Amino acid sequence: MANTKINIAGVEFKNPVVTASGTFGSGMEYSEFVDLNRLGGVVTKGVANIPWPGNPTPRVAEVYGGMLNAIGLQNPGIDVFIERDLEFLKRFDTNVIVNVCGKSVSDYLEVVERLNDTDIDMMEINISCPNVKEGAIAFGQKADSVFDITNQIRSIAKKPVIMKLSPNVTDITEMARAAEAAGADAISLINTITGMKIDINKRSFVLANKTGGMSGPAIKPIAVRMVYQCAQAVKIPIIGMGGIANGEDAIEFLMAGATAVAAGAMNFVNPYLTQELVDGIEAFLDKNKIEDIKDIIGCVK
Amino acid sequence: MANTKINIAGVEFKNPVVTASGTFGSGMEYSEFVDLNRLGGVVTKGVANIPWPGNPTPRVAEVYGGMLNAIGLQNPGIDVFIERDLEFLKRFDTNVIVNVCGKSVSDYLEVVERLNDTDIDMMEINISCPNVKEGAIAFGQKADSVFDITNQIRSIAKKPVIMKLSPNVTDITEMARAAEAAGADAISLINTITGMKIDINKRSFVLANKTGGMSGPAIKPIAVRMVYQCAQAVKIPIIGMGGIANGEDAIEFLMAGATAVAAGAMNFVNPYLTQELVDGIEAFLDKNKIEDIKDIIGCVK
Amino acid sequence: MKKKTVGFVTRSEEISVDIFSLWIETELAKDAKPGQFVGIFTNDRSALLPRPISICEVNKDKSALRLVYRIAGKGTREFSHLQAGRRVSLLGVLGNGFPCEEAEDKCAVLMGGGIGVPPILELAKVLSGNGGVNKPIAKEVICVIGYRDAQTFLLEELQQYAKVLVATEDGSIGTKGNVIDALNENKLNPDIIYACGPMPMLRGIKNWAEPRQIPAFISLEERMACGVGACLGCVCTTSKKDSHSHVNNARICTDGPVFDSREVII
């Protein structure tokens, strides 16, 4: 059987399949459907220094081949997260990657400091959630802000740091380079693309927040393009995501240059997806007599 | 019956339905399917100062809920265009909007000057084709370039000028404002979003050009969002497009703030689409007892 | 244990204008309770998310669920074309369901409005001990059901299990007005209320029940994505800290859809 182990910033993953932050809770809900021990890692829902109530409802809307969400990063804050969610995740033999969100640099730093003292494997910094208004969006959309926040986090973080990039930019490679230059250990992309849906009969926005982040198979070609572009631009590993619905999609991201892949919105459509991605990747490698998954990472240039 | 007439820069349209450049040739091919006289206008395929051969094949690829194209603006050049295509379009009682492409500012200006002496109704300037490499992409992705090219074209153009904006930007309202400030009479959006598709069995890009512009229903929420954002940012009229597949989609764009709407990739799926949009818009207005289409333009805020 | 599974349609029919009844043979039936729901998936790849539809009846013997829904969009329109023998993908069983045990030896009033009527049927069946076949849970079961007009549905079926009072907006049947008007007109004195229906109705019930110190269990609706509590899409404001995020936002799909009216701010 093919080797599916990959390594990101010194952390070994039994396979390249992880979850996209915000689509898998902290693993508990989907542990009814999949064996978390089979996954390369679980990336948690974003956690802030204090509890966040999130946005008003409606928070989600279906669109052609995908969905919009404007959850607004509702989360219980780092205290409850460490006590409850991290305790739960520790029971499994999988990497734990904690997604960190904030409204100011000091918010982020506070969470990072708290996580430093835990035994999580990595942290992912959400500088790109399009639904948080108070400045957070700017972090991920300007190269100098990306550099600055990465730099500050990197200087105090005791765990490998993954910067999660926004696709809502003119040139994502600028952001990738800024993150790399500031010491990021890896980047993950893409976060959701800002979209809007109008209910023409009610003459109003479907989402209370007006706009929401789009995810699902509809955005996959944009995500693959950005992963490819970043893979040509930086040397740090990439966790690729955006509409992955099956093993073939995962292979596409790997070939475009991602070292790992994340299942996102399609978890909602197929709660067994993460496990099926692990199986699907293995099946593809075996069928094509590829001995090591590393042989296909970035093989299309 | 409701009034569906709209006015853009002094040009009256019998209804707000036009075609998206590049998806309707110069009208000839689809005149077998639809009565061009019924359309508000025909926006032609992009025309340059000289014939362009375009990109190598494969130039098109299907993606989830849409397609990628990297035609590379193959066109016969302005001479043949004026002699043949414009002659053909003149036979119809519809507005003729000529899409102009170029690789340098002087290319654009040359075409604009030639068109000045024709009796076309408007020109649309393609500063956003993601498939033309030689600098053209930059025009549409930087506000100062948008301002500069708009300004130069506007200073010599004797027809109303529509600037077609790229969605591959951090903040499309910057581009809209730059176009407005430089004297654009209208803006149209969105052009295609850069995407990529990999054939995992062949381990290669599906498109010879590697990347292509994505269109189709998959991108509609992004397009609606950008139309809405621009409608809040500028006063000049907007021609909205991106994945429109039926009358309801057209209404959604109008409510988001578009004064006119264009049928794009979905012409390929439904060659009767343009005419059905005209019918669909009328039916919606009548059913909802809306007397004038202007009452719904930008009604969602 | 929740799962995504394939069910077999055994019957599908239109029981009122745009209201369809669908019987599905599925393993999910064995754990299903009144007030719970399932997610149904379309075959339309442009419409990916599961459609949450409440359970109208459970037949444990046949391992079948009955869903009654209104055509509201392209998903439900597709379902309306399902025929016996077709397969359908289901996610379930979802949600907490009505707390039946709370009705023990009480006079329970079950209120349903419009497309909120279906879950009331299974609830009436359970609380009444299947119309008296088994030992009833509640001392008395009265249904108060609201429709827009004379185009009713499930009415005769409810009458198998309970006394049924009807309100119609146009007054064509029963009380003219809403279910609260019917409650008042009939001078009902419920010990406990269960309700499902549009938000204004639920708000009315909350405002009627709380000053009278009557427990009211109301079933809420919100746009959902995952259906299993992961995405935090379908929350409602709660008066106390919710168990998940501690921010007074409970997840309707998992903490609900049924809440004690005093727990939620609607």
Added chain:
Amino acid sequence: MKKKTVGFVTRSEEISVDIFSLWIETELAKDAKPGQFVGIFTNDRSALLPRPISICEVNKDKSALRLVYRIAGKGTREFSHLQAGRRVSLLGVLGNGFPCEEAEDKCAVLMGGGIGVPPILELAKVLSGNGGVNKPIAKEVICVIGYRDAQTFLLEELQQYAKVLVATEDGSIGTKGNVIDALNENKLNPDIIYACGPMPMLRGIKNWAEPRQIPAFISLEERMACGVGACLGCVCTTSKKDSHSHVNNARICTDGPVFDSREVII
């Protein structure tokens, strides 16, 4: 006049491994010629573009088209599940078709390879005057058909209309090798060639025919979008200026799919 229209499937069967034959009753049949194609639409909203499939047979009496295709992706996989009585959306008739009149009183060799065989069947039928029922157009019709192995298809049907020579890659039937090898082995002296098949085969035919001054009409393939000449997706390089863009890029969907081999650079 091209149109998008609904056809009715009258028969669908697998005639070889992953090769399907589909008869569709459609008004498009009345104008259809050998070498033309139709676009078929899926019911899968994630796969929107029409699938170009060449016409294998035309039955004008029954106003029906036969399409023979290989499963190559999700669209054709969906078509393979079509059953008699089902509706299917078609765009057609597309493309120029083979110039049959060029074969008048000549010895015509028709070459098909793999999934390029189907259009050869209707062409053989027309050039042979329906196997001699009507006055033949060509003096002689010989088919040279290539398959990978013994899993042939349409072979017996071709033999109704023409002498058929076979080449197989593994040598299991006829000439071991490709259709050019069969052409040489059988010392054929065509006055004119018609061909459809994979690009290496067409290239081989072009290189064989041109030095011998034999006209060869070859049917090309390329990824298509609109199918009607508007999008300029499916072009091939031409030796002279093309009629549309004057840039030596002809549109396969409308200027082709059939080209005089001398016109195209492949």
